[in-house]
Amino acid sequence: TPEPHGLRVSGLGAGYGQGLAIADITLHCAPGETLGLVGRNGAGKTTLLRALVAQLPRDGHVHYAGTCLDRLAPEAIARHGIAYVPQGRGLFVDFSIEENLMLAAHALPAAQAKARDLLTPAYQAFPWLRDQRRSRAGSLSGGQQQQLAIARALVARPGLILLDEPLEGIQPSIVARIVQVLRNLRTQTRPTALLLVEQNLEVVRALCDRVLLLESGRLRQAWDARALRDDPGLIARHLAL
Ligand code: ATP
Numbered sequence: 001t002p003e004p005h006g007l008r009v010s011g012l013g014a015g016y017g018q019g020l021a022i023a024d025i026t027l028h029c030a031p032g033e034t035l036g037l038v039g040r041n042g043a044g045k046t047t048l049l050r051a052l053v054a055q056l057p058r059d060g061h062v063h064y065a066g067t068c069l070d071r072l073a074p075e076a077i078a079r080h081g082i083a084y085v086p087q088g089r090g091l092f093v094d095f096s097i098e099e100n101l102m103l104a105a106h107a108l109p110a111a112q113a114k115a116r117d118l119l120t121p122a123y124q125a126f127p128w129l130r131d132q133r134r135s136r137a138g139s140l141s142g143g144q145q146q147q148l149a150i151a152r153a154l155v156a157r158p159g160l161i162l163l164d165e166p167l168e169g170i171q172p173s174i175v176a177r178i179v180q181v182l183r184n185l186r187t188q189t190r191p192t193a194l195l196l197v198e199q200n201l202e203v204v205r206a207l208c209d210r211v212l213l214l215e216s217g218r219l220r221q222a223w224d225a226r227a228l229r230d231d232p233g234l235i236a237r238h239l240a241l
Contacts, residue, residue, distance in 0.1 A: 005065060006030040006193060007052075007082075007160055012060035014051035021047040022217040025060070031159065032191030034182075036204045038235055039214035045197040046087060048214065049162045052195075053077050053084045065159065078107045083158035087165050087197075089149040093138030097129050097148055100137050104155040122151035125181045143174035150181065160193040161185075167200050179203055201235050204228075213238055 213221035
């Protein structure tokens with residue numbers, strides 16, 4: 001019997017015209033689980049995340065929280081509780097921090113979008129955003145923009161967040177802050193599940209309950225946190241093969 005909760009993907013395939021960039025992807029992510037996705041450049045990690053949220057035409061089946069998402073458009077998938085933080089962040093650089101956060105409300109049902117505490121989860125995660133809410137997003141450092149992108153995803157109170165290399169090119173002190181925020185998402189009353197694409201393997205080991213290895217568009221390995229603790233070099237060795 002299929003697991004009614006969380007994310008369940010079967011036989012997912014997607015590409016860019018000729019040939020499939022990912023094929024036959026079957027995975028699940030339980031409510032509150034942090035699932036890592038690793039693979040070399042070009043393995044298909046970004047394609048997998050984009051296919052999940054229907055930004056690419058795809059085959060196969062995607063279920064989330066008991067609902068079939070196969071025929072839904074990206075906006076509808078967002079309303080069902082899945083947020084996507086793309087690589088490169090996708091912010092509106094000419095708009096302020098607060099405007100960027102408000103724009104996330106666009107995808108929400110009207111009643112929810114008008115709620116007084118709309119931006120609370122964003123400001124709770126990164127309090128400096130409130131202090132600098134009138135700053136132009138484009139004037140922020142790369143690490144600050146990344147925090148804003150994650151905060152923007154939180155506005156919709158998602159049950160699952162897909163993160164594409166959220167720590168890429170970010171200085172170590174800020175990495176620690178973002179990691180702490182991601183960790184806190186799992187310990188709140190209603191834990192948020194994460195599907196984390198990340199090249200920083202130390203962070204992957206520190207955060208993930210399970211890690212999947214994608215190779216040439218297919219899932220080749222899966223490890224649980226215990227296996228990664230017992231053998232810290234496990235992922236790196238597979239990526240080097
Ligand atoms: P990276 O770590 O470099 O971001 P990735 O694992 O995220 O890599 P994808 O970006 O998903 O990999 O790319 C998977 C395959 O699809 C690669 O062969 C890539 O060249 C191809 N590809 C990705 N985006 C496009 C596109 N817009 N048009 C055509 N081919 C693409």
